[in-house]
Amino acid sequence: MAFDLDYLVRENIKRLLPYSSARDEFAGNAEIFLDANENSFGSPISKNYSRYPDPLQRTIKERVAEFSRVKSSQIFVGNGSDEAIDLLFRIFCRPGIDNILICPPTYGMYAVSAGINDIEVKRANLTSEFELDLDRINGEIDDKTKLVFFCSPNNPTGNSMTRETILEVAASFSGLVVVDEAYIHFSNHLSLLSELDRYPNLVILQTFSKAWGLAGLRVGLAFASEQVIQLFNKVKPPYNVSQIAQQMVLSALAMRAKVDEMREIIVGEREALASKLSRFRSVEKIYPSDANFLLVKTIAPNEIYRSLLSEKLVVRNRSNAELCDGCLRITVGTPNENRALIDAFEKYEKSLVH
C-alpha cells in the first residue's frame, strides 16, 4: 500500500477542533492587549515575561529555514525533540491497535513514548556491526505499523545508518519514517533534510540539546511535509516553547560560528580520547563514533562504572542493552574532564595488579 497521510491520521485527530489561543486569533498591529488575561502590570522580577510567547515560534523557524534550506512551514519547534516524538504517537498511533518499529540498540524514548501511548513496539535489531538489517525490518513491518524510527548517528552505538537503506524503507513503507538526527552536527554524513521534498513520509528530528549546547532550554525541531507539520501544530499545547527559550535559541542561532568551533574541538577530543582509551587492557573495543560520545566495550562494565563513580565521574552503563555486552557510553568532555577520565581508568587498572 502506498503512503496516504489522510489514511494514516487517527480519526479523532482529523475531527479535532484545535484550541485557538488569543494570540492565534489576533495577528494584526495593536498597542493595548486585553485579550489573554495576562498581568498588564508586568512581572515581579527584573525581566518582563508577562506576555504569552509566539505559539508558532515564527522568528526561530525563519532563521532555521534559511540555513536548513527548507520552508518555515516544514518546521515544528518543540519542548525538546521528545515532544515531537510524543506528538507522533498521539497523531498517528491508535492505542492498543497500532505498532511501531525500532532498531535496537537505540534511543530509549521511542519505546517509552510507545508504552505511554499503549502502542506495541516491534524490534528489528541492528546487525553485529550496528548496521540496519533491511530484511529484518521488512519482515517486522505489518499493516498496523505506523512509525519506523531510525536514529542516525545512533545512540548508543555512535555510528550513522546507511542513507540508502533508510530511503529504501521510506520508498516502500506506507507509514512515517522518523529519522532522529540529534547528533548529526558531529557527523560527516549529510542530513536527510535534502530528501524531505522527495519523501512525503519522512520526518527528521534535530535538537538544540547536543551540539548547540542548550539542553537546559528544552528546544527540539521536527522537519516534515507541510501537512504533517500542520498536524503537529493542531495537537501541540498552544504555548509549547517558553518566551525565554525562544529568545535564547534566537541568540544562539546568531552564534553558529561558535557552535561550529565547539563541534571541531569535540570531534578532535573524541578521536584523542578513543586512542587513549584503546590502550587500556580493560578496554576491548571502541566503536567508531559520528557523535559526541564513545561506546566502549570493556571486560568489566559494572566494576569500571563503580570505580569511575568513586572518582566522582559518571558515565552511562549500557551493558544491558541489546548487542552492547560490556559497553559503557562515555560523553566527550572538556580536555580536563577527559584527562580525569583517563586518570580514573589508570587507577582502576592499577587496582587490578597486585
Ligand SMILES: *Cc1c(COP(=O)(O)O)cnc(C)c1O
Ligand atoms: C539526546 C537525544 C535527543 C534529544 O532530546 P531532546 O528532548 O531534544 O533533548 C533526541 N534523540 C536522541 C537519540 C538523543 O540521544
